[in-house]
Amino acid sequence: MISNWNSEHAWTYEIDPILEALFRYIDSLSLPETPYVTGRPPVSKKSLLKCFFLKTYFSIDSLRKLVRILQRFRCFQRACGLGEVPHLSTFSRAAKWFREQGFPVFHAQLLKDLEVRYPQIVLIDSTALRSSLYDSQAKWGVSTRYHWFKGYKLHLCTTAEGIILSHVLTTANRNDAAVAPELLVSLKQWDIEFVLGDAAYDSEKVRQTAEQSGILFISPINRRNSEERKDAYCKLAHYFRIPFSNYFRRIRK
Template sequence: MLEATELTRLVVNKTVVPERRGRGRRGYGRRPAVRLLVYAQLKGIHRDARLVKHLQENPEVAGLLGLNGIPDRTTIERWRKRLSRIFEKAFQKLSEYVQMLVPTEDLIVDSTPLEDYQDPDARWGKYSRGWFKGFKEHFSVNQLELPLKTKVTTGNRHDSPFLPELIGELGPNRVLTDAGYDSGSNRKACRKVGATPHIARNPRNTGENYRLSKVLKKGRSAVERFNSRLKEMLQGSWQRFKGLTRKATVIYLGLIAMTAIALHGLILGEQDLIRKVSLYRD
């Protein structure tokens, strides 16, 4: 227990999480909050109720982490949401570096299910293989199959409304999507950012049989390879964490790892690095 707290204090320092100074009632502080979340990960404590109980049974831990008391579940959940936003911003910053090195020619937009039948926040949704219960990751990847934007939602959210958000400020030449994004507003959104829309026609809208052009087939295969790498890297880890916020945190951490290694490969001119899933797990 002492080793975990010492390691946590070593990792979470003033450089990583600067404290805010000001007037008003003193709270727990930023650094102790992050220390607690890191400590919980090191100890394998994933439920807030269990974490609160652990602190109550081991009050010396709270003191070693710098907490002036034991936070309740609501406070810890608020800290988790803040941490998730930090990871989201970190991924966005890495994505900007990717775009500096590799101008976006093709942008492929899609979603993938994150099945979890035990999570109370999970919702029923439908994708190409049928119904599932859980969550969704909505994302856009470039022609090198590198993720540029993402959003995690419950499984019942439709894909189409998220397209404008997933292509904004990326400057692609072409946007490739399946029929789930077939709408006039989405085509307009593509043209607004200067991109040519390649969106498969939805048979329910046209009455025609579903088919993909060569351009869309290429995009489809690219996004399926990205999905495969992401799922292989995560190995179902999102199922160990309950709630949308924690699911999103796990996804952002995975994407940060993928993008960081991809950047390393791009800088060294070794593009094969972005497809070596084993590196993401090491």
């Protein structure tokens, strides 16, 4: 089954302009490369990044399987700029580097190329990412889409057009409101007027963090909160509850 699946996708890549355009953009990036001293020359980070995008594009569920596919199909090796397929440990080290250092560099250049400068409205939300039941690092959590699921959550702040400004990856058991302050603090570099979130972000700590960053945070009232809200924010949020909900639903589409 793996052989048939790979053959089908290998042919798909040959005629797919999306990966070709993406790889051209990666070639234009300025990523710090490891200087060659002695021994085997280091693998280009651009080539490794292409491999990771290849893994995501074809939903390859492990680095080990990615290595096998690259070894089997030389067209993928050529597309990623590889003379030979790196060892699994090389991909593991590269994945750690991109998580900790590489993606912030990549993200900053992407925002610059997209000419994202002064987004006045920012949306905050999270999406559930299911994992294998055998993933020892994943946790159980609740989402509106999957209900109970094991995996992770990707928490995002985006522009109204869907461009990601900041993100945090957590296990599925982390509450949205608990992660929101970290996202809001990272928005200080932008001249943002207000942030829109759903009822999951109805938290005093979230509003205080936003206020300290000079941001007006707006969300519907979460009726599941045990303490009844009687402050000015409650009255304002209740007044705009229906128009805001309709606007938030429309802008997320």
